[in-house]
Amino acid sequence: MPKLGMEPIRRAALVKATIDEIGAAGTLDITVSRIAKRAGMSSALAHHYFGGKDQIFLAAMRHTLTVYGAEVRGALAMADDNVSRLQAIIRAGFTNSNFRREVIAAWLNFYVLAQSSAEAQRLLTIYQRRLHSNLVYDLRPLIGDRADAAAERIAGLIDGLYLRRGLDQSSEMGMDATEHVLALLQAELKEHA
Numbered sequence: 001m002p003k004l005g006m007e008p009i010r011r012a013a014l015v016k017a018t019i020d021e022i023g024a025a026g027t028l029d030i031t032v033s034r035i036a037k038r039a040g041m042s043s044a045l046a047h048h049y050f051g052g053k054d055q056i057f058l059a060a061m062r063h064t065l066t067v068y069g070a071e072v073r074g075a076l077a078m079a080d081d082n083v084s085r086l087q088a089i090i091r092a093g094f095t096n097s098n099f100r101r102e103v104i105a106a107w108l109n110f111y112v113l114a115q116s117s118a119e120a121q122r123l124l125t126i127y128q129r130r131l132h133s134n135l136v137y138d139l140r141p142l143i144g145d146r147a148d149a150a151a152e153r154i155a156g157l158i159d160g161l162y163l164r165r166g167l168d169q170s171s172e173m174g175m176d177a178t179e180h181v182l183a184l185l186q187a188e189l190k191e192h193a
Helices: 006-025 032-039 043-050 053-078 082-092 101-113 118-167 174-192
Strands: none
Touching: 006 032, 006 043, 006 053, 006 101, 032 043, 032 053, 043 053, 053 082, 053 101, 053 118, 082 118, 082 174, 101 118, 118 174
16 A cells, blocks of 8 residues: 655645634735644745645635535435435535634635635635535425525525624524524525425
């Protein structure tokens, strides 16, 4: 069996440190040196692996999206109908691995980065389209032509709850936020019935 080199371990440590530093600072205005120190390595090594601060931020964004995607896929695998699939998608967004202070701060800062970085915008667009597509796929059989608009409202509420939690640490925890979005889902389904 091949030996796992240090590069993947160090890259993962730098990505985690980036998310933690963004969470601690609440901004992307952090240095590679700070990220590297938190990861227990030199800034030269961080530059060697990623090339620069923007690439480290993008790697952290990709990691966050990968964790979220895995949570959604895992939740969908257990769902057996359209409603339970929609509930699974919603719940996945508010799990402890996704809806914690550091990750929320990273999400909010990635939204800001996407305004000036084409690659961050591309990643954010992929996330938004995938969420919309997943919601519409299961809403359409239930509410027909209203699926696109309902998916926009649900995605907007999810984003809004992340924003609220990021700006006010005393606001909803994951379970409370989930209940808000599930209530909107039920209202959308009830309106069609």
